[in-house]
Amino acid sequence: MSTTAGSTLTDEATDLATDLRTLPQRPYQVVVWNDPVNLMSYVSWVFRTYFGHSRKRAEHLMMQVHTDGRAIVASGAREEAERDVTAMHNYGLQATLEGAE
Structure with a gap:
């Protein structure tokens, strides 16, 4: 008969969970796609308003x-x-959303 009393399995699982939390997270990217609906001025405004991009950066994007x-x-x-x-x-x-390389 097997028991978990005295087993290191739970300690190993805890160590693994701790290790996974301390690993650096993979960065993700937000990709905005072209569409035939929104005006370019509106898209630029969204980038400035939501992300806080400068006018120049928002217009470039x-x-x-x-x-x-x-x-x-x-x-x-x-x-x-x-x-x-x-x-x-x-x-x-x-x-x-896509993973950064």
Whole structure:
């Protein structure tokens, strides 16, 4: 008969969970995609308003979305990036999350 009393399995599992929490988190990127609906001025305004980008940076990102079809507008921890993608959806922009390389 097997018991867990005196087993190191729970200690090892605890150590593994601690190790995983202390690993650096992989950064994620927020990608905004071009669409035929939103005006370029609106997209630039969203980037300035939500992300706090300067007018010059926001217009550069907006032009990247317009000409390249997409732009990486923010990066960070997964939870932050998920929040940003949701915010972009709430502003009516098409956005996705992808792992940074």
